[in-house]
Amino acid sequence: MAFKIGLLGLGTVGTGVAKILLDPVGRNPLIKEITIERVGVRSLSKTRDISLSPDLFTTTLEEIVTDPDIDIVVELLGGLEPSRSLILKAIENGKHIVTANKAVIARYGEEIYTAANEAGVYVLLEGAVGGGIPVIKPLKQSLGANRINSIIGIVNGTTNYILTQMTQEKADFDDVLAEAQKLGYAEADPTADVDGLDAADKIAILASLGFGGRVKREDVYCEGIRQVSAVDINYADRLGFIIKLLAIAKGSKGDASDTLELRVHPTLVPKTHPLASINGVYNAILVEGEPLGQVMFFGRGAGEGPTASAVVSDIMNIVAILSSGGDSKTLEPLLTCTHQHYCNLTPIEALETRFYARFLCRDVPGVIGHLGTSFGKHRVSLESVVQIGFQDNLAEIVVVTHNVKEGNFRQALSEIESLEAIHSIPSILRVL
Amino acid sequence: MAFKIGLLGLGTVGTGVAKILLDPVGRNPLIKEITIERVGVRSLSKTRDISLSPDLFTTTLEEIVTDPDIDIVVELLGGLEPSRSLILKAIENGKHIVTANKAVIARYGEEIYTAANEAGVYVLLEGAVGGGIPVIKPLKQSLGANRINSIIGIVNGTTNYILTQMTQEKADFDDVLAEAQKLGYAEADPTADVDGLDAADKIAILASLGFGGRVKREDVYCEGIRQVSAVDINYADRLGFIIKLLAIAKGSKGDASDTLELRVHPTLVPKTHPLASINGVYNAILVEGEPLGQVMFFGRGAGEGPTASAVVSDIMNIVAILSSGGDSKTLEPLLTCTHQHYCNLTPIEALETRFYARFLCRDVPGVIGHLGTSFGKHRVSLESVVQIGFQDNLAEIVVVTHNVKEGNFRQALSEIESLEAIHSIPSILRVL
Ligand SMILES: NC(=O)c1ccc[n+]([C@@H]2O[C@H](COP(=O)([O-])OP(=O)(O)OC[C@H]3O[C@@H](n4cnc5c(N)ncnc54)[C@H](OP(=O)(O)O)[C@@H]3O)[C@@H](O)[C@H]2O)c1
Ligand SMILES: NC(=O)c1ccc[n+]([C@@H]2O[C@H](COP(=O)([O-])OP(=O)(O)OC[C@H]3O[C@@H](n4cnc5c(N)ncnc54)[C@H](OP(=O)(O)O)[C@@H]3O)[C@@H](O)[C@H]2O)c1
Numbered sequence: 001m002a003f004k005i006g007l008l009g010l011g012t013v014g015t016g017v018a019k020i021l022l023d024p025v026g027r028n029p030l031i032k033e034i035t036i037e038r039v040g041v042r043s044l045s046k047t048r049d050i051s052l053s054p055d056l057f058t059t060t061l062e063e064i065v066t067d068p069d070i071d072i073v074v075e076l077l078g079g080l081e082p083s084r085s086l087i088l089k090a091i092e093n094g095k096h097i098v099t100a101n102k103a104v105i106a107r108y109g110e111e112i113y114t115a116a117n118e119a120g121v122y123v124l125l126e127g128a129v130g131g132g133i134p135v136i137k138p139l140k141q142s143l144g145a146n147r148i149n150s151i152i153g154i155v156n157g158t159t160n161y162i163l164t165q166m167t168q169e170k171a172d173f174d175d176v177l178a179e180a181q182k183l184g185y186a187e188a189d190p191t192a193d194v195d196g197l198d199a200a201d202k203i204a205i206l207a208s209l210g211f212g213g214r215v216k217r218e219d220v221y222c223e224g225i226r227q228v229s230a231v232d233i234n235y236a237d238r239l240g241f242i243i244k245l246l247a248i249a250k251g252s253k254g255d256a257s258d259t260l261e262l263r264v265h266p267t268l269v270p271k272t273h274p275l276a277s278i279n280g281v282y283n284a285i286l287v288e289g290e291p292l293g294q295v296m297f298f299g300r301g302a303g304e305g306p307t308a309s310a311v312v313s314d315i316m317n318i319v320a321i322l323s324s325g326g327d328s329k330t331l332e333p334l335l336t337c338t339h340q341h342y343c344n345l346t347p348i349e350a351l352e353t354r355f356y357a358r359f360l361c362r363d364v365p366g367v368i369g370h371l372g373t374s375f376g377k378h379r380v381s382l383e384s385v386v387q388i389g390f391q392d393n394l395a396e397i398v399v400v401t402h403n404v405k406e407g408n409f410r411q412a413l414s415e416i417e418s419l420e421a422i423h424s425i426p427s428i429l430r431v432l
Numbered sequence: 433m434a435f436k437i438g439l440l441g442l443g444t445v446g447t448g449v450a451k452i453l454l455d456p457v458g459r460n461p462l463i464k465e466i467t468i469e470r471v472g473v474r475s476l477s478k479t480r481d482i483s484l485s486p487d488l489f490t491t492t493l494e495e496i497v498t499d500p501d502i503d504i505v506v507e508l509l510g511g512l513e514p515s516r517s518l519i520l521k522a523i524e525n526g527k528h529i530v531t532a533n534k535a536v537i538a539r540y541g542e543e544i545y546t547a548a549n550e551a552g553v554y555v556l557l558e559g560a561v562g563g564g565i566p567v568i569k570p571l572k573q574s575l576g577a578n579r580i581n582s583i584i585g586i587v588n589g590t591t592n593y594i595l596t597q598m599t600q601e602k603a604d605f606d607d608v609l610a611e612a613q614k615l616g617y618a619e620a621d622p623t624a625d626v627d628g629l630d631a632a633d634k635i636a637i638l639a640s641l642g643f644g645g646r647v648k649r650e651d652v653y654c655e656g657i658r659q660v661s662a663v664d665i666n667y668a669d670r671l672g673f674i675i676k677l678l679a680i681a682k683g684s685k686g687d688a689s690d691t692l693e694l695r696v697h698p699t700l701v702p703k704t705h706p707l708a709s710i711n712g713v714y715n716a717i718l719v720e721g722e723p724l725g726q727v728m729f730f731g732r733g734a735g736e737g738p739t740a741s742a743v744v745s746d747i748m749n750i751v752a753i754l755s756s757g758g759d760s761k762t763l764e765p766l767l768t769c770t771h772q773h774y775c776n777l778t779p780i781e782a783l784e785t786r787f788y789a790r791f792l793c794r795d796v797p798g799v800i801g802h803l804g805t806s807f808g809k810h811r812v813s814l815e816s817v818v819q820i821g822f823q824d825n826l827a828e829i830v831v832v833t834h835n836v837k838e839g840n841f842r843q844a845l846s847e848i849e850s851l852e853a854i855h856s857i858p859s860i861l862r863v864l
Contacts, residue, residue, distance in 0.1 A: 016723060020577050028576030126574060132724045134566070134574030142558060142566030144460030145452050145744035212458075274730065277709055291448060291737025292564045296730040298706065305723025312577035324756065 003319045004037035006064035006095075008086060009076035010048060013100055013127065014039075016308025017074065017315075018050050030316045033323075038064045040077075065090035072318055074311060075099040084108045091115045091123075096322075098314040100127030100307055103192075106201035106217040109208070122321075124314035129155060129202045132306025133299040134313070135285050139209050146289030148210040150250040152432075155202040157281035157301045158186045158193035159225050159245040163233075163266075164279045167242060172230050185281060195224035196245060196264040203247035207262055210287070211251055213343035215262065221348045223265040232358060232427045235388055235398050241268035241356075242276045246432065251343070259344040261351055268356050268400075268431040275432075349407035354383070354431035357401075357413070360394040363421040367397065370419050378412035380404045394423050400431060435751045436469035438496035438527075440518060441508035442480060445532055445559065446471075448740025449506065449747075450482050462748045465755075470496045472509075497522035504750055506743060507531040516540050523547045523555075528754075530746040532559030532739055535624075538633035538649040541640070554753070556746035561587060561634045564738025565731040566745070567717050571641050578721030580642040582682040584864075587634040589713035589733045590618045590625035591657050591677040595665075595698075596711045599674060604662050617713060627656035628677060628696040635679035639694055642719070643683055645775035647694065653780045655697040664790060664859045667820055667830050673700035673788075674708045678864065683775070691776040693783055700788050700863040707864075781839035786815070786863035789833075789845070792826040795853040799829065802851050810844035812836045826855050832863060 005021075007014050018039075024031040039052060040061040058064065065073055065086050073090040075097060077083045083104045087097055088111070097116065099105065105112065105125055116123045126136045130153070139151075154160050158180065165176040177194070180186035192198045200220040208215045225245050236243050246267040251260035269276045274296050278284040283301025288294050300306040361367040364387060375382055381402045389396045401409065416422055437453075439446050450471075456463040471484060472493040490496065497505055497518050505522040507529060509515050515536045519529055520543070529548065531537065537544065537557055548555045558568045562585070571583075586592050590612065597608040609626065612618035624630045632652040640647045657677050668675050678699040683692035701708045706728050710716040715733025720726050732738040793799040796819060807814060813834045821828045833841065848854055 020723065026579040028572075031577060133727050134570040137574050138566040138570055140460075141749060142569050142745045143741065144748055145463060145741050147458040289741070291452065292741040293732050293735075293738055295565050295732075297727070298730065299727030300725050303725070306725055309575065309577050309721070309724040313574045316576055317573060321756075324753075 001033055001323050003034050003071045003322060004069050005034060005072045005074050005315060006038040006040070006067060006070040007036060007074050007076065008040045008061055008064060009078070010039050010041050010050075011076065011078075012304050013307045013311060014076040015048065015050050016304035017076065017311050018052060020308055020312045022050070028316055030319050031312065033319055034315055037070050038067060040064045061086055062089065065095065066093050070095060071322065072096045072098060072315055074315065075101055076311070077101070078103070080104055080107065084112070087112055088115055091119050091121055094119060094121060096121045096318045097123040098311055098318065099123070099125050100311055102128040102198065102201040102205060106204045109205070110214055122318055124317060125205070126314045127307045127310035129205055130283050130285055130297065131299065131301040131303060132309040133283060133285065133297045133301065134310070135206070135297050136209060137313075137317075138297070139206065139287065143287060143289055143292060143295070146292045149288045149290060150248070151203070151206050151210050151285065151287050152275065153203065153206065153247045153283065153285040154244055154275055154278050155247050155283055155285065155301060156193055156199040156245060157283055158190065159196070159199070160278065160283070161185045161281045162194070163225060163228065163243055163245060166228070166230055167233050167237070170230055170234070173226060173228060194226060196222045199245060199247040199264045203249050203262060203264060206285070207249035207260060207343065210249065211260055211343055213260075213341050215343050219262065219345045221263040221265070225266050227427065228266045228429075229427065232429065235358065236268050236356070238388065239268075239384070239386070239398070239400065240271055241431065242271055243267065243429070244269050244275060244278070246275070259346040261346045263348065263351070265430055268429055270432065273432065349405070349410070351406045352403045353406065354403055355401045355409055356427070356429045356431050357399045357425060358427040359397045359399070359416070359425055360391060360423040361397060361421050362394060362423055364395045364397070367419070367421045370421060371397070371399065371416060374415045375401070375412045378408040378415070380409050380412050433465055433755050435466050435503045435754060436501050437466060437504045437506050437747060438470045438472070438499060438502040439468060439506050439508065440472045440493055440496060441510070442471050442473050443508065443510075444736050445739045445743060446508040447480065447482050448736035449508065449743050450484060452740055452744045454482070460748055462751050463744065465751055466747055469502050470499060472496045493518055494521065497527065498525050502527060503754065504528045504530060504747060506747065507533055508743070509533070510535070512536055512539065516544070519544055520547055523551050523553055526551060526553060528553045528750045529555040530743055530750070531555070531557050532743055534560040534630065534633040534637060538636045541637070542646055554750055556749060557637070558746045559739045559742035561637055562715050562717055562729065563731065563733040563735060564741040565715060565717065565729045565733065566742070567638070567729050568641060569745075570729070571638065571719065575719060575721055575724060575727070578724045581720045581722060582680070583635070583638050583642050583717065583719050584707065585635065585638065585679045585715065585717040586676055586707055586710050587679050587715055587717065587733060588625055588631040588677060589715055590622065591628070591631070592710065592715070593617045593713045594626070595657060595660065595675055595677060598660070598662060599665050599669070602662055602666070605658060605660060626658060628654045631677060631679040631696045635681050635694060635696060638717070639681035639692060639775065642681065643692055643775055645692075645773050647775050647777075651694065651777050653695040653697070657698050659859065660698045660861075661859065664861065667790065668700050668788070670820070671700075671816075671818070671830070671832065672703055673863070674703055675699065675861070676701050676707060676710070678707070691778045693778045695780065695783070697862055700861055702864065705864065781837070781842070783838045784835045785838065786835055787833045787841055788859070788861045788863050789831045789857060790859040791829045791831070791848070791857055792823060792855040793829060793853050794826060794855055796827045796829070799851070799853045802853060803829070803831065803848060806847045807833070807844045809847070810840040812841050812844050
């Protein structure tokens, strides 16, 4: 049997997908059954890194999503529109969807999955998280027997590259960002990466799959890495930590009243933790479940080859199911999101975590007493208080807390901020 | 729909499987559709860590594999017989098979898969390699779009624990083995683990899946860790390496004339390599493919919970396919081994790798010249020659080669062995 796909987009990932499909020898035998029927792009005149018949190309993407010959629409445009509308239109026309677009799924997943469930088609998205690292399918299939306790990931290669460089080269954020942009590891407008938005899209998707409930993207708490300084990376190092941008989903299903923590922020990770050694543009996702314990998936989180590998594996899956001719809907619990209810998210104030805070202060002995009093009053217990250095005439004091309620910690801080002896609180970070 | 399984064995893994199935809340909804119909064990009187109706138990395992009510037989007995015969009998009776028994699959996989293909049933084995780490399904499904270049794994927890302890405690093999046996990390008869046989079973299975050809288990070259000494671990450390028992499958499909390297041996791994930091009982499998690049899967390679997680995921997969009512054979390229041909294995003499060798010798300046001459004659080029220490009156010289043909290296060694100045060659190890 032959299956026809329509490619929306022939950029980095689309080109990678086409290369695999045009060169099937030595790959899974299903690849031979897939042909590229149409390709939708913005420019017909661009020179492309792959030879495809010009007849396949169109700039009218509507033609592809409504083409009766096409079985599977592969959306690799990026961005919210026209991706969202084209996906919905394709579903309406009975096409199965494969996409690597985390932004559109994280924001419009509900609308898209509702439409797909009604139309009886699949929407697969392995490429959207972790590039070539198999994580979406394993989470649904291989780990499905577990109750998932947590999913913690380094899911954005740009920020991991920047933090790794800042750590290894003792360099500042702005310099490293500029260099990353030059090397093509960061985009001209780095906001989505650097402010944690891309990581938040991804953890929203992983949480929804792992914890079996819908997640509102706007409810993911999100802090980026702009405020991480070389000073803090250095102090963290001396205290036994490495700073990483983590995307965290934590909860326990099994009890409907349980809530889920969902957050993206720079985090002090103990050096012995498996995520501490994930450097550069690599991604890793650590899943903890019962009775599984911990498993970690590691690899390149982006790039033409890795992402295309994931996209083509999704196409293969759909092709296998279509060829079986069975009632494909029964395979859904293994492949896609079928849940209707929303996960109950813990508000950030109620979250319990450890904190790292750095204070600049005028009068050290006095301040340590005051810190103790203020933290104590708000039930914040301290794991360590260290005076590590001086900046100008000010002493630098670093505090690491035990697990505390974020709300209590913030109250203590606002009290401390008003102390005469405190000059400023340049950094507040969470500790894993 | 409800699906009935027959459990052969209710030991460590069988108990873990039963626990998951009896407590489905918060897990994949498919789990609720699976019921335990019969349980086969050796002793009816044993007290067990799980409450199952005594009516379910039998010691006549034949009854289970021929029971017309049973859809899936889950073999968790271990060992070659009666596992092999029961699996074949179950297949003959139209049952799908789930097993965690790497020994039986590595040795009788051909017979079992041939029977299964004829009978139109599945034989799934996620639990057989890497315990709870999803690797079999990801290799077939998520990585299926790739040409696999290599699969390198730390797939035996016992030996990794022993080597880690030897490294961290600077202890000798025998002492650490005795301690591991006390802790339950090594069996009373440690042969299968310590001599690399278990790892060889596993790499034979992974290679067959990854490279799409059958593999004869007896053709896997296999060296265990008994000859690894604290002295070599120490020298390796000073040269920037950690010694690990690696299971290696390397080749490139895409060309039928290509051959596959398949071997298990202690290996010097550069400290910066992702596998170097996998310690204790943990397992990790590193897969390299085109266009994917590297991905690594990491987790606990054994134990009740992790292995049961993998076994139940296989049961879930079959249940999903059975409920779809389609022609399940078409899903095979994603799930199981369908290939008929044998992989063409590289004989160990033809293998190219780097070597580490340690020499004890009487006359240092003379020896270094002789070593150079003998290696040169056999086209073995040296990366480094270091004299590191003395033992009694003998100088200890360590050599690391560039990539060389194993045959050439062995010829040079046998010449060197006969040199007057050479007292002995206590260790020869391969370098990654
Ligand atoms: N790049 C990665 O490493 C990576 C990794 C994981 C996920 N992803 C996701 O994969 C998707 C594609 O990324 P990419 O890097 O391949 O993007 P890209 O290189 O920018 O390519 C986008 C493609 O879509 C076409 N396109 C965009 N908007 C269009 C419009 N309105 N009408 C017609 N054609 C349009 C472009 O046409 P022209 O060629 O004519 O300009 C181009 O071929 C995104 O959702 C991204 O988040 C990418
Ligand atoms: N344990 C692990 O961590 C692990 C990890 C990966 C894979 N595996 C694989 O999983 C399989 C099971 O391992 P396990 O550790 O669960 O073994 P186990 O604890 O020794 O349990 C074996 C079970 O099979 C039953 N049994 C054995 N031979 C029998 C026979 N001839 N007739 C009837 N019953 C028999 C035993 O009955 P009684 O209970 O009456 O003695 C017991 O219930 C093996 O293939 C192993 O390689 C194990």
